[in-house]
Amino acid sequence: DIQMTQSPSTLSASVGDRITITCRASQSFSSSSWLAWYQQKPGKVPKLLIYKASTLESGVPSRFSGGASGSEFTLTISSLQPDDFATYYCQQYYSPPWTFGQGTKVEIK
C-alpha cells in the first residue's frame, strides 16, 4: 500500500503569508495525475481543491496551486486569506487502497 506523509502536521501563519504543504508518497507514481488535495473546515465535509496534482477544481481561488516532483507533492497558498484557515489533506488515487495523508492544520499565528 502507498503511504502518504504530510508535513508539517500543523502550520501557524498570518494573513497574507505564502505557505506550502508537502505530501510525500512512499513510492513514486508513473504519472503525477493521481493526487488530489482537499480542504476541510470544522464540522464541514471536505472540499476538493486540486486534482491531477495541479488542476484547480472549478470555483477554487487561483491563490491555491499544486505541484509535483517525483514522489513529492505540494499545495501552495500564495497569500493566505482568513477563509483558508482549515485542515488540508492529500490523497493518492494511483493505486488502491487510495490513501489520505494525515492532514495539515493551518492555524492563525
Next chain:
Amino acid sequence: QVQLVESGGGVVQPGGSLRLSCAASGFAFSRFGMHWVRQAPGKGLEWVAFIRYDGSSQYYADFVKGRFTVSRDNSRDILYLEMTRLRVDDTAIYHCAKDLMRGYTYGVDYWGQGTLVTVSS
C-alpha cells in the same frame, strides 16, 4: 443539484453488523464511481471503499477487507456499505462521495453529510 444522503448509522456492539445506504440525486448515478470515506471524531480522513460505476469492481482499505462490502443499485440510485464484525475502532462518521469524472478516479467532488456509526458495548 447533486445530493448524497446517508442513512443507517447507529450504535452497535462489537462484532455486530450494520448496513449503510447513500441515496443519490441530481446526477447520473449509474455513470460515476462512488466511495465511502470515514472520519473518527477528531481524527483525519480514511478512505474505506470504492465501487465502479457499473458495480463490476470494488476496492477496499486493508482495515475493512473481508468485513465490509460495497454495492450499488443503479436502478434506484443507491449506494450501500454492508459492515460486519464491527470493531470499536470502526466508530466514525461514514460519508459517501462521488467521483469527479466519469470513468476515472482523480478525486471526489461531492460528499454526503455522513452517518455516525458507534461501536460500543
